[in-house]
Amino acid sequence: MNADAPGKFLGGRLVVFGAGYVGGAVAREAAARGMRVTALTRNPETARGLAEAGVDTVVGELADDAWHGRIAGRGADFVLNCVGAGGGGLEGYRKSYVDGMRSVAGWAAKMRGRAGAGQSGIGAGIGVLVYTGSTAVYPQSGGAVVGEEAPCGERAAGGDGRARWLLEAERLAFAMQAEGTARGVAVLRLAGIYGPGRHQLLDTLRDGADALPGRGDYYMNLVHRDDIAGAIWAAFSSPEAQGVFNIADDSAATRGELCGWLARQLGRPAPRFSGVAAVGRRGALLHRLIDNRRAKAQLGWRLRYPTFREGYAPILSRLLGGGRDGEGGGGFGGGRDGCRGSVGG
Numbered sequence: 576m577n578a579d580a581p582g583k584f585l586g587g588r589l590v591v592f593g594a595g596y597v598g599g600a601v602a603r604e605a606a607a608r609g610m611r612v613t614a615l616t617r618n619p620e621t622a623r624g625l626a627e628a629g630v631d632t633v634v635g636e637l638a639d640d641a642w643h644g645r646i647a648g649r650g651a652d653f654v655l656n657c658v659g660a661g662g663g664g665l666e667g668y669r670k671s672y673v674d675g676m677r678s679v680a681g682w683a684a685k686m687r688g689r690a691g692a693g694q695s696g697i698g699a700g701i702g703v704l705v706y707t708g709s710t711a712v713y714p715q716s717g718g719a720v721v722g723e724e725a726p727c728g729e730r731a732a733g734g735d736g737r738a739r740w741l742l743e744a745e746r747l748a749f750a751m752q753a754e755g756t757a758r759g760v761a762v763l764r765l766a767g768i769y770g771p772g773r774h775q776l777l778d779t780l781r782d783g784a785d786a787l788p789g790r791g792d793y794y795m796n797l798v799h800r801d802d803i804a805g806a807i808w809a810a811f812s813s814p815e816a817q818g819v820f821n822i823a824d825d826s827a828a829t830r831g832e833l834c835g836w837l838a839r840q841l842g843r844p845a846p847r848f849s850g851v852a853a854v855g856r857r858g859a860l861l862h863r864l865i866d867n868r869r870a871k872a873q874l875g876w877r878l879r880y881p882t883f884r885e886g887y888a889p890i891l892s893r894l895l896g897g898g899r900d901g902e903g904g905g906g907f908g909g910g911r912d913g914c915r916g917s918v919g920g
Contacts, residue, residue, distance in 0.1 A: 770800030791831030
């Protein structure tokens with residue numbers, strides 16, 4: 576959280592939809608900082624862990640409206656929607672991202688209506704909505720530098736149609752601002768997520784793999800879980816947090832550079848690459864650099880882990896020192912660039 580966050584957020588209400596790997600970390604941090612936090616999750620075990628951290632939890636499916644009455648009317652200064660696909664292929668994407676965002680919009684409209692009738696509420700639906708989308712909506716390859724103004728394509732994300740639902744969820748989010756049910760909307764398009772408990776490439780190399788799918792000379796776009804959380808807080812606190820922002824680190828590294836470095840830390844030879852994507856990971860053959868300059872300039876976002884070297888160092892220290900690296904959470908997969916659950920690159 577930003578250094579000035581306690582003064583801005585203390586006592587405010589945050590509602591988190593999709594309290595898994597990223598959303599759960601944000602919810603816990605907010606509760607520890609004195610915010611009133613409500614989180615919706617489909618996982619009862621996740622709900623129990625969040626409750627122990629002081630988070631008011633609701634178990635339910637975002638795509639339906641059964642949870643509306645359990646959260647509506649309490650006020651929502653800040654809303655985070657970082658729900659994951661949760662499996663189910665294309666239909667799972669549509670349900671989680673599109674139907675889920677429609678459900679959020681319906682809930683916000685109900686809150687605005689109650690406030691207008693003189694009941695409890697903040698008087699204008701919700702405050703700032705942050706939605707974590709994906710850089711998988713970009714179809715560009717060939718070593719292109721991709722900023723937020725780059726054309727998106729419904730057949731991106733490996734060409735299987737998932738980008739269509741990711742883009743539709745973004746459209747629904749911005750419609751909430753246009754309709755007055757959200758004061759502001761920021762869409763954070765995330766690169767490949769890694770961090771404590773989530774490091775598939777590292778685990779694969781530790782298990783002795785000497786050959787990996789994909790191409791070693793193609794760029795790999797990553798961002799650490801804690802830097803995603805930092806971008807979310809920056810979006811909540813910045814008056815310029817309107818529109819789309821790419822969230823990726825600064826490393827501009829190829830897959831070969833990353834895996835070669837990890838292998839050296841493990842005392843292993845650098846792996847070979849097959850040149851063929853793994854099953855279901857055609858987007859991993861995209862070759863582009865995700866440009867993060869807008870988020871840093873407009874949101875004041877500062878990376879704690881600007882490259883994979885800084886991000887993996889504490890993970891390696893724990894693992895190679897005989898400790899456990901088990902801070903990962905479930906539920907935040909799919910729709911991301913380059914790591915577990917990825918659809919792009």
